[in-house]
Every structure is written in C-alpha cells, then in structure tokens.
Amino acid sequence: MTKPPARSAKPALSKKAGDGPKKRSGLKLALLVLAPLVLAGGGYAGWMLLAGAEAGAVARAADGEGGQGKDAMQVSSxxxxxxxxxxxxxxxxxxxxxxxxxxxxxxxxxxxxxxxxxxxxxxxxxxxxxxxxxxxxxxxxxxxxxxxxxxxxxxxxxxxxxxxxxxxxxxx
Structure with a gap:
C-alpha cells in the first residue's frame, strides 16, 4: 500500500486593505454623534433668542405710554x-x-x-x-x-x- 501524500501546511494569510472587516474611524463616529447635538443646541439657542425678544416687546408694551407704569388692562386681562x-x-x-x-x-x-x-x-x-x-x-x-x-x-x-x-x- 502506498502512503497518501502528506498535506502541505496552509499558506499564511496576507493582510490586504480589502480583506477583513471594515472599521470606522473615530473621527467619523464622533461627527455622527455630535452633529445632532449641535443642531439641537443651535435650534434651542435660536428659539431662546427669539422668545427673549418677544418677551421684551411685551414688557415694553406693558410699561404703558412713555414709561408711565404698568398698563392695568394688559396685566390683569x-x-x-x-x-x-x-x-x-x-x-x-x-x-x-x-x-x-x-x-x-x-x-x-x-x-x-x-x-x-x-x-x-x-x-x-x-x-x-x-x-x-x-x-x-x-x-x-x-x-x-x-x-x-x-x-x-x-x-x-x-x-x-x-x-x-x-x-x-x-x-x-
């Protein structure tokens, strides 16, 4: 009987850029996480600026004509x-x-x-x-x-x- 041929060892895997799982860079992950937070913060800040301006206009209107005190109808209506x-x-x-x-x-x-x-x-x-x-x-x-x-x-x-x-x- 003849002996079966010996199996050869597996060749070493070469590490190419296309082989293996893709990894995301830390910079891209940070941008994906921070972008919604920055947009939400900007929207909130803009809303506060607009609401603050409107509240100031109401306060000035409630002071009455020429700063003569509070307008009773505005305050108590x-x-x-x-x-x-x-x-x-x-x-x-x-x-x-x-x-x-x-x-x-x-x-x-x-x-x-x-x-x-x-x-x-x-x-x-x-x-x-x-x-x-x-x-x-x-x-x-x-x-x-x-x-x-x-x-x-x-x-x-x-x-x-x-x-x-x-x-x-x-x-x-």
Whole structure:
C-alpha cells in the first residue's frame, strides 16, 4: 500500500486593505454623534433668542405710554372666552336655553344682571350666548340637574350682588 501524500501546511494569510472587516474611524463616529447635538443646541439657542425678544416687546408694551407704569388692562386681562363663560349673561342664557328640556327657571336677579352686562359689553353678551348655546346643545336628561343647580347658584350670586350694590331684586 502506498502512503497518501502528506498535506502541505496552509499558506499564511496576507493582510490586504480589502480583506477583513471594515472599521470606522473615530473621527467619523464622533461627527455622527455630535452633529445632532449641535443642531439641537443651535435650534434651542435660536428659539431662546427669539422668545427673549418677544418677551421684551411685551414688557415694553406693558410699561404703558412713555414709561408711565404698568398698563392695568394688559396685566390683569383674561381671555374673552373665559370671561364669557363665567358671566351672569352665560348663566341666564343657559336658563333660557335649557327651559324646554329641563323646565323653566325663575331668575329675575340673573336677568337683571345679564341685562346690565349686555348694556356694558355687547361682545361679552354675544360670546356668552354662543357658549351657552354650545353647552345647551349637549344637554341630556341627566345633566339637567347640574345645569339647574348652576342656574340657581348664579341667581343667588346675582341677588347678593344686587343687594350689595343697593338694588333689590325680586324674590323668586
């Protein structure tokens, strides 16, 4: 029998640039990590500069004409929608609009206070009726109790205000 030929040793691997896994350079990784941070920081800084300028303009406007002090209307005003939903006109409008479904509410002091508000500020009265109409449109039999209670509390507040101002309201 003949012997099989001996296997030759494997040749040594040559290390070429194309062989083996590719490695990313540390510089490229650092740029990929830092680029979003720099962009976000720049955006935030720009936003702060613009917001700061706007806040300064509001502060100058609140100083009043010629630096004569704070403008009370600028400082203490609330939005018209909020004022409309907390007015006597809104409560009176609710009492009128829920009457077919929940029953008629006798609220003479509320009506008088509503008329006074409407005389003083017609836009407030219009917004109040609009917001009351939105609320009344969603009225169910279950919500009648809550709305009637709100109308009753509004009537009591209107009576207290009338007594405080020296005007007597008709009792209900």
């Amino acid at each position: 609330i939005s018209a929608e909020l004022a409309a939903e907390t007015s006597f006109t809104h409560t009176y409008a609710l009492s009128v609009l829920i009457a077919p479904r929940c029953g008629v509410a006798n609220a003479p002091a509320l009506k008088a206070a509503s008329d006074a508000e409407a005389h003083a500020d017609g836009m407030l009265a219009t917004l109040s009726w609009q917001s009351a109409a939105r609320r009344a449109a969603a009225t169910t039999e279950k919500s009648c109790t809550f709305l009637r209670q709100e109308v009753t509390e509004g009537e009591l507040r209107a009576m207290e205000l009338a007594q405080k101002n020296g005007k007597t309201a008709a009792a209900h």
